[in-house]
Amino acid sequence: MTEHRLTLTQHLLREVQSGAASADIDAILAEIATACKEARAQLAQVGLGPLAGMQGAINVQGEAVHKLDWFANNLFVEHFEGSGLLCSLISEELEEVHHFDDDCPSAGHTMCIDPMDGSSNLDVDGVVGTIFAIRRKATEEHHDKPSQVYRPGTEQLAAGYVLYGPQTMLVYAAGGSVHGFTLDTAVGEFFLSHPDIRIPDCGSEFSGNLSRLAAWNPAFKTFVGHHSHGGDGEPYSLRYIGALVGDFHRILLRGGVFFYPGDVNNRQGKLRLLYEAAPLAHVAEAAGGAATDGAQRILEIVPNALHQRTPLVIGSRDEVNAIQSLLAGATPAAVASKGASS
Numbered sequence: 001m002t003e004h005r006l007t008l009t010q011h012l013l014r015e016v017q018s019g020a021a022s023a024d025i026d027a028i029l030a031e032i033a034t035a036c037k038e039a040r041a042q043l044a045q046v047g048l049g050p051l052a053g054m055q056g057a058i059n060v061q062g063e064a065v066h067k068l069d070w071f072a073n074n075l076f077v078e079h080f081e082g083s084g085l086l087c088s089l090i091s092e093e094l095e096e097v098h099h100f101d102d103d104c105p106s107a108g109h110t111m112c113i114d115p116m117d118g119s120s121n122l123d124v125d126g127v128v129g130t131i132f133a134i135r136r137k138a139t140e141e142h143h144d145k146p147s148q149v150y151r152p153g154t155e156q157l158a159a160g161y162v163l164y165g166p167q168t169m170l171v172y173a174a175g176g177s178v179h180g181f182t183l184d185t186a187v188g189e190f191f192l193s194h195p196d197i198r199i200p201d202c203g204s205e206f207s208g209n210l211s212r213l214a215a216w217n218p219a220f221k222t223f224v225g226h227h228s229h230g231g232d233g234e235p236y237s238l239r240y241i242g243a244l245v246g247d248f249h250r251i252l253l254r255g256g257v258f259f260y261p262g263d264v265n266n267r268q269g270k271l272r273l274l275y276e277a278a279p280l281a282h283v284a285e286a287a288g289g290a291a292t293d294g295a296q297r298i299l300e301i302v303p304n305a306l307h308q309r310t311p312l313v314i315g316s317r318d319e320v321n322a323i324q325s326l327l328a329g330a331t332p333a334a335v336a337s338k339g340a341s342s
């Protein structure tokens, strides 16, 4: 059997047999894949059915909830309720920790999830995605105690996303490797299409909502200006699709850098740590890239609130490091020479 026709299920089985992953994690990943196939089926015709438009509610983020946000959230709750796989779920759409059946002592894992990232794109048939991270139950305390939840991303056992675009792709990292699977809709299976993804050390695109440039630390304006004019060679292009999961996926495959900094009014920026930044930081680092809040690794941040936000700079190692150096006061020339010598 040639590698590219390896199903997700066969791949996960091999990972368990080789000791690269645990059966529990693989079972959770397989369940996520099944739930995402259902989500995709609804997405493919959202304009024709009852899931179009708004739920008529405002979530804990203060954002209007799309019917598909809520549908996707409930899909994951239903898929894991009674599965014995998870003890709790932390979702962008739920104010509190959702804990599953209490009498599942074997359910030693928590999942953090953004069920439908970028849902504001739904009205214009844009890219959206599901972002997830799987963590081990940290202590024997009840799973919604802060000691369970407020743990650094370095404790994530696996993380990834499902991207609903022209194709439907599942990308996950469990430790040191990142693998991508593409859904064959005729078969209803995810097939390995991008084995062992490595993010290029540097790219030629930057990604950010530059309408906010004036409100950000001037280092971002320096970085954008430097690369817009070919500071180190060819000028960079701007790519920004308003869905973190889609902007990140492009950078994972092509290189480049995404940034959503804090500003004077929102010092922690907009993106959430537990179910947006930390899962993608896990994937970025496993693929050889980097992810910081501008000063420290995203994966080392210990949250103190469920829906805590964080500034995010993520992507190719050289660009993330260059922005971090500029934020620390280095000049573009110093950054360029450092990059040249690395």
Ligand code: P6P
Pocket (backbone or CB within 6 Å): 117, 118, 119, 120, 209, 242, 243, 244, 245, 270, 271
């Ligand atoms: P802005 C989507 O709502 C999201 O949380 C991310 O997916 C995306 O990167 C960001 O917000 C876009 O925010 O302020 O540019 O509209």
